[in-house]
Amino acid sequence: MKVFRSRQDPLMDAMIIGLILSMIVMMIVTLRTEEATFIEFVTIIGLPTFFMAILLLPRPRYIIDSEYFSYRSGIFRGKIAIDKIHKIEVGKTLWVGFKPAAARKGLIIHYNRYEEIYISPDGNDNFVNELLQYSPAIKIVRSA
Template identity: 35%
Template sequence: MKFRSKKGFLMISVVIVVSTLMLYLLFSALNNTNKDLDIWIPSIVLILAVPLFLLWILVHTYYVLENGELKYVSGPIRGSIKIADIRQVTKNTTLWVGLKPATARNGIIISSKNYSELYISPVNNNKFIESLLEINSQIKVVDHKNDPIP
């Protein structure tokens, strides 16, 4: 079963701002210099690669549950976790540091034997967790919004 990733305001804003800035730099550099493009080709490629890379991540992030594995794809970031190895799922939270094949906040942190923490952001957290629990009912589910503040 395939699950798309939420598109968060922060990620969309970063893509728009970086793309606008890079295109502005490209056009201003080309207008304010000589027209010898042999020198500018590497710069043009790099300036265009950054927004395309961010757009690739924004558009091509999803999660697949099949053959007893959770497979994740986020642009060039790809991997999988055996669902049997998942110990805990924390929903409605955000992980700021670590492996984050995600494009939004308020997602899911998956704790397993192999990875300390993996953060993903499916469109519907509850539906994703239900699908995980159908495969491995031993997964502990923690709702971060319902936890008391320490």
């Protein structure tokens, strides 16, 4: 079993910190104005967003064993059978979709028929080489 930590990108850190700060400012403004619509907005949207951002602060990690690739990022966890992975795109960034990642220029893992996940291990090549040990049939596509 091999454990990989996620790279931490300053852009992602800035986005999470900016989100948290904007929620704090919005809550302070709401408390000062005491308008019901703002209070409802903060209660329904602001607090869950704030807590989700805090849950995403821990660095994601990825685990490879002989059968599965597993990921953990805050409250998100999952596992993918290595034999279901058919393609990995190296050095690309997926801006839309499921991303248990904390950096750009990571890996897009295509598995099953149409499913994909974006991760950003600390050392893309080491991660790919570890997966290829268990399934050499995986197609590797490197971005220019």
